[in-house]
Amino acid sequence: MKFSATKEKLLEGLQQVQNVVSTRTTLPILSNVLLQAKGSEVHLTTTDLDVGVRGAFEASVEKEGATTLPARRLFTIIRELPSSEVSIEVDGKNAASIRSGQSFFKILGLPEEEFPPLPKFENAKNVTIPQKALRDGLRKTSYAISTDETRYVLNGLLFSFKENKLTLVATDGRRLAMVDIELEFPKSHEADIIVPTKAVTELGRLLTEDGEVKVSVGSGQIAFELNNTLLVSKLIEGNYPNYKQVIPTETKERVTLERETFLNSLRRVSLLASDKSNSIKLNFSKNNIDITANTPEVGEAKESLPVAYKGRDFSIAFNPEFFMAPLRALTEDEVFLDLIDEMSPGVLKIQTPFLYVLMPMRISS
């Protein structure tokens, strides 16, 4: 195999696929990237057996062929190369010679045959989603995915295809984020699937503002095709809990908040939330919220925010980090906070179909 390409193209290609390569792996081949030179492109594939990515970059291919090379090493070498033209030649023993300007590197690879192939999709159900919508959806929900490995069904994002709607749901048992995306698809494509965190992170990285992503759901696996890149992942087996149970049906008080102002206040006050209780208190009174935090033996913080609020006076406490996460992920100027009482969950909403349920913390009086 022999090809040459610009350093930028090569780096871009590697960057797309290299995050999947796990640093601690039992199979040496999994730390390698598969390079396949064909036509005017070189295809790159990486996998950790759960998630796999295939991308490509333009190159002038002199001799077609394939090999696998250590991904991280290749990436660091290419990044440091002095000249913008890079040529890579691989001999019959999978040793790659990398030439660029005055530099020469030789790195040893493994044969192509050892690389596990990405799964084939047969009888898959295909749905096309605008990239922008999916990207927004992931950003608004993925931070709430649970990291508690004992609840493995929660270690991923729920993609619920139902009634011409894709609902994305993430929860860790203390909070829940949900987004609806309007979508056209046949009734037979309705399904609930759980996409593992790693694939969600990778997908979030690959999605752009424009174009569409083709989603194929096979048995136990999912593929996303976008911008000449393919992301394949195993699905988490099991049933996602009935998240609707969590969402309060009727709320009593609504307050409209300026997202950024409120986020900044929260961030400031949370500096004095103790590590132990880690809570901040919101004290509602007519047209005003007092945000307070205190840590015994350290000190306290308080900030007042004028808001449009006409309900009864009451206090409610939240984990500041859990409150700030959705505020950071959203881009809207205004958010609505719906509350029932100090012991019931709060609900954060915006104008578009998004919902964030947040459990209050107990106020020790």
Next chain:
Amino acid sequence: MDETHSQLWQKLSAALKPQVSPDTFKRWFSAVKLVQATDEAFTFRVPNNIYQFWIESNHMAALQAAIVTAFGSPRDVKFTTADGTVTNEEEELPEISPKEFVRESAREGKQSGSTPGLNPRNNFESFVVGPNNEIAHAASLAVAKTPARTYNPLFIYGGVGLGKTHLMQAIGQYVGMNKKGAKVMYLSSEVFINEFIDAIQHNNLVKFRKRYRQADLLLIDDIQFLGGKERSQEEFFHTFNTLFDGHKQIVLSSDRPPSEIANLEHRLVSRFEWGLTAELQPPDVETRMAILRKKAHTLQIKLRDEIFDFLATRIRTNVRRLEGALMRVASFASLSAGKELTNEVVEHLLKDILQEEARHSVTIEQIQRRVAEHFDVRLADMTSKRRPANIAFPRQIAMYLARELTKASLNEIGDAFGGRDHGTVLHACKLVKRRMQEQDNIRQTISFIDSALQR
């Protein structure tokens, strides 16, 4: 039965209602049923897992408080969903519900009997029993036959190469083979520590805990390396308690008794000593013969009896070394076919091993005799109070050699040299060392005596 459960639940609900908002109660607790109640634990049935997740995450404190209010003391809280899987609150106790157990064993079934890290050669059949290891062997066998019934924990200790690992692996294999589905874990304490550090680093302590606390039989080799690792000790302490309370067998090995492991917390020491502590001692000559013959038989090595005799009498301290010597002799014999294996050839072949052996078997008396002989003084002068230079210096050399070649303490050496003070011995050692550096002929003399002693 159901009657009492619903009464208990009513009592509990009454205590719970003021703790949570009415909406919460209606939403999360109205569909909950109490299905099992013991003095230790309550099991609640919930319609599906979201109830469990949400109650565990958000209303556990309220529920526990209500339990204390209603019944006076805390209980473990477990949940079961309609599909029947039981999971415990927070820390997974090793109690496994029947259903989970079946699943676990179905999964493990493929690899039962071959727990990673167990060498199939280390089984009870290949272990040679002698008076030196009778107790440890009997205890191990008892533990393997009825885990967690007889001696828990079993603590095996002894020097290097005496069979600690062999016994532990034999237990592991026996249990793995005869108790289908039992989860056997064998590892060295170093692996435990490393995995613990790894878990801290990658923030998945829960997984780490789950892994160890689900074992039915936990075998930890070389536990002495836990000494000085405080957080690992604490983690191990909890693992130990969980397993012990769940009636799971724990077997530990070390190169010294628990009380002598440096920097080991007292609570761990006392727990290690809780069950049975069995010592492995170096085998006597008959046992060594038996070991050699057994080993030779399994490896199909044929040697003359004299050679076995020679090896058994000359290599005393360590079974591993004994086997190594046997292997060396056997491979030499097979490589130089026809050449006769005399004791001299074997001696030459095992020179280094024998020298190492001799190092441990030199006695102070031998040293005194040898030194006296060399300097042509009487043996009695070694212990006498007389101290002209021609006697005092050889005596000091003898003390120095005794210090270097035996494990005797300064006091013991002093006693052996006619009841001298330990300071005298120390002084002698320093003096001889200095003069060895200064004078070549003295160094040569001493190294000559040294090598003569070790032959």
